[in-house]
Amino acid sequence: xxxxxxxxxxxxxxxxxxxxxxxxxxxxxxxxxxxxxxxxxxxxxxxxxxxxxxxxxxxxxxxxxxxxxxxxxxxxxxxxxxxxxxx
Numbered sequence: 001x002x003x004x005x006x007x008x009x010x011x012x013x014x015x016x017x018x019x020x021x022x023x024x025x026x027x028x029x030x031x032x033x034x035x036x037x038x039x040x041x042x043x044x045x046x047x048x049x050x051x052x053x054x055x056x057x058x059x060x061x062x063x064x065x066x067x068x069x070x071x072x073x074x075x076x077x078x079x080x081x082x083x084x085x086x087x
Contacts, residue, residue: 001034006041014049032057039064 010023021028032053037060054061063071
């Protein structure tokens with residue numbers, strides 16, 4: 001499953017062995033093995049515990065800028081050197 005977070009103010013954090021996505025009053029808890037990637041496309045927050053769980057579960061986190069393009073720092077070839085196989 002691929003998760004796209006595109007609602008401003010959405011929070012992503014870890015609860016037990018699950019990731020909890022909270023947007024206002026709405027909440028969704030997902031088991032890490034269900035998730036392949038998470039795309040953050042809005043002004044959202046992600047906790048360090050949630051990042052740790054995604055790393056342990058080999059879940060990609062993709063940050064998009066406000067135009068929907070891959071947010072990156074520097075040349076994309078640097079990204080490829082650090083993360084082989086990632087585009």
